[in-house]
Amino acid sequence: MSRYEGRPLLRLVDCFVLDAIDQLxxxxxxxxxxxxxxxxxxxxASGTWQEIxxxxxxxxxxLPDKIRQFWxxxxxxxxxxxLRADPQAFVVAFVAQNFPDIAPPRH
Structure with missing residues (x-):
């Protein structure tokens, strides 16, 4: 099962975090x-995709500044x-910890 299946906003949030750490x-x-x-x-809404x-x-x-501090x-x-810093692993952990309502753990 894909991380994004049934979670349309999750991909956008992941991209938001990747963008904040300059890894998009x-x-x-x-x-x-x-x-x-x-x-x-x-x-x-209006604005950039990040603003939306x-x-x-x-x-x-x-929030982008705070994400960069955590990064x-x-x-x-x-x-x-x-170890090598893995941007995708960071995003998954950051989003799960801070936004569990859109990225609850999969069992």
Whole structure:
């Protein structure tokens, strides 16, 4: 079962977190920017895809800064343990811990 199956907002939140830590690839970014008009219509909102997702989730405006702080801590911890910092693993853990209503654990 896909992480995103039945969870349409989860992919957008994951991309929001990846974007905040500067790990969203150019192709994903272009796709999301192209989807902005559709997202605006779907959610009856305006702005960039980040603003639309943030508004739907009720995110504070400083959330990207806080995500970056956690990311830096994650990188430091990985380096201390001689491990590679994995952006996707960070996103999965961050979203599950902070937004369990959209990413409850799968059994």
């Amino acid at each position: 690839d150019d192709a994903q970014r272009a796709t999301l920017e192209a989807l902005e008009p559709r997202l605006a219509k779907t959610f009856d 997702v943030g508004g739907q989730m009720g995110f504070a405006h400083d 830096r801590g994650y990188i430091d911890q990985a380096q201390t343990q001689a």
